[in-house]
Amino acid sequence: MVEKEDAAEISAIREEQETEYEFPKADAVRSGKVIDSQPKSDVSDNNTNEGAPSTREQQQQQQKGSVSLQTSKNEMEQFVGILLHMGIIKMLSIHLYWSNECRYSPIADVMSRIRFFQLPWYFHVVNNQDLPEANSNRDKLFKIRPLLSALQSSLKTLPPEEYQAVDEQIIPIKGRSGLKQYVRNKPRKWGYKSFTRAGPSDMMYDFEIYVGKNTWSDRGLGLTGDIVLALTETLPEKQHFKVFADSWFSSIPLAIALKERGIEFCGTIRTDRMGKCPLKTEVEHEKTGHGFCDWRVEATNNVALVHWFDRKCINFVSTYACVEPMATCRRYSASEKKFIDVPRPYIVQKYNKHMGGVDLADMLIELYCINLRSRKWYMRIVYWCLSVAFVNGWLLQRRLMVQRGKTSKMPLLQFQANIAAGLLLARKSASQKKRGRPSSEMLTRTPAAKRTVCAAPVMDERFDGFEHFADMVEKKGRCKESNSL
Known part of the structure; x- marks a missing residue:
């Protein structure tokens, strides 16, 4: 009798479940229109999620907001x-x-x-x-x-140096980010791109991280020219500072805009930005050999364009340097199979000397990053x-x-x-105890009789005026830093 009653109860429960639930059909599943399989209820559930965070950031804020770190300035300095x-x-x-x-x-x-x-x-x-x-x-x-x-x-x-270089840096990152950029000629090719102004001493004076077209306001010179104008805004005008940039930034309108502010400019320039200047072609330079150069000077704004053939043709633009005085540099001649002296214009010498400030600053940052x-x-x-x-x-x-x-x-x-x-x-505090319980070896070991040597503290610790008072000892000794006092 008990088994029959249990079987009747089970069959009744199944009948109730079949009437309350409606399972999706195969056609509805294929079409994506799946019928809700949850049992219907007379009670409205509009307020079931009331007070719950709607976004992931809000969830993290509520979760992290309940944690008390109890940190301090000293602990963050230690970090x-x-x-x-x-x-x-x-x-x-x-x-x-x-x-x-x-x-x-x-x-x-x-x-x-x-x-x-x-x-x-x-x-x-x-x-x-x-x-x-x-x-x-x-x-x-x-x-x-x-x-x-x-x-x-x-x-x-910081007081700026006379010569300033503008170039790009990469903050390396391997993760996913919408701000990550690719620079082909950098050692670390993927990362956040930063446009930086630095001096020949490798010191950085300004930077801006690239976030898209809204990084700088429009100044009418295109993206590359606006970058140089934005990074040189804080340079004093009419004091003849010299700014260097590579061919990605340089243009004749940029050189003229800086000259109007009393800032000189020098850099390499692409052929399509030279404004149809009547210079000799690359084929004509190859016939003359290494070191041959050709130049023109725009009379109105005193902008010089120099075409120099080294291993290939390189174009330069400047508002303060040109060809003279000429110098020489060593190059290997494949035909003569030896090193020869090649004429080098003055503008090339100045560019090579003062352009590498950003790259050297990037190198110093990567040494102990x-x-x-x-x-x-x-x-x-x-x-x-x-x-x-x-x-x-x-x-x-x-x-x-x-x-x-x-x-x-x-x-x-x-x-x-x-x-x-x-x-x-x-x-x-110098009285912080070592973390963890002492080992059995430390409890049974007898201290050595030899003299203990303490390393001299760093200068910041010596003169911070915190827990460095003299201690009274029985044995007389000499101050370790007596010669420096």
């Missing part, structure tokens, strides 16, 4: 110091700095691995609650615009801004040493290591 250490001491994986086999004490003793990965995950430059509305005119770099503006304002305050992967698209730009600040600081320190008449110059490696040590140790 930046760790990044600088990682730029100097590179390992195949970030986790190796805290591993038992490859432990690196200057990093592992300052911050735990979990805490180090937690800080960049919650790192923001702007408040997510104050995001601008999504439209076509919104700044694509709004996530880091305050940081970029602060760095640009700091670079523009911060290579930390992140899911946030803008963290690569943040790390690049830190590297730019440190490289410019090192160049300023070298300039100061030259002004004081000192011949000894600190290398970039030591400069970055000193800044990293200062950020990790300066104004930090």
Whole structure:
């Protein structure tokens, strides 16, 4: 009897399910018009999602908003110091700095691995609650615009050099991003493109990251000419600064526009931008051989166009340099099978000497760059801004040493290591206990009787006025830094 009653209940439940649910037919599935298979209810569910976040960014804001990091300025300084250490001491994986086999004490003793990965995950430059509305005119770099503006304002305050070069840089990135560009002639071909103005000393004075046609306002010279005019806006006028650029930027209207502001220009130029200047053709130059040049000067604006044949024909445009005085350079002659002296115009000499400032600055940034992967698209730009600040600081320190008449110059490696040590140790409590419980070997081991040697602290830690008072000891000794006081 019990089995019959159970069977009757099961059959009744099946009948109820068949009446409440309506399964999609095969024709409806093929056509894409699938009938809703959920049971109908008399209760309206319009308010079931009330208060739920509508976008992914809002979900992240609610999830991350409930986390309290309890960080401080000292901890963020330690975080930046760790990044600088990682730029100097590179390992195949970030986790190796805290591993038992490859432990690196200057990093592992300052911050735990979990805490180090937690800080960049919650790192923001702007408040997510104050995001601008999504439209076509919104700044694509709004996530880091305050940081970029602060760095640009700091670079523009530096006293500029007489010679300035404008060129493009690549901030390398392998991830997906709508701002990623491809530059064929760069060592790192994929990444964010930055247009930079730098001097012969490799110091950067201004930059702008390319985000599309809305990067600069229209000045009537096309994209390439508007870039040069925008990057040279802060240069003082009528003081005869010299600006150099390659053939991608150069044009005759650009040279005239800069000359009207009292800024001289020099650069290579493409043949189709020379305004039908009556110069000799490349075939005629090949007959004369290496070193032959031809030039014309526009009388109204004093713009010179020079055509020089080296291994191939190269065109130059300038408002202050031309052919004279001629010089020579060494080139290998395949016909004579030896090096020969080839005539070289003055404009070529000036261009080769002052054009490479941006490339050298890019090289210095890549020497000890911060290579930390992140899911946030803008963290690569943040790390690049830190590297730019440190490289410019090192160049300023070298300039100061030259002004004081000192011949000894600190290398970039030591400069970055000193800044990293200062950020990790300066104004930090010296009584921090070592993390983790002591091992049995440490409890049973007797201390050695030999004298302990303490390394001299860096200058930032010595003179920060924080926990560096003299300690009373029983045994009398001499000050290790007595000669320098």
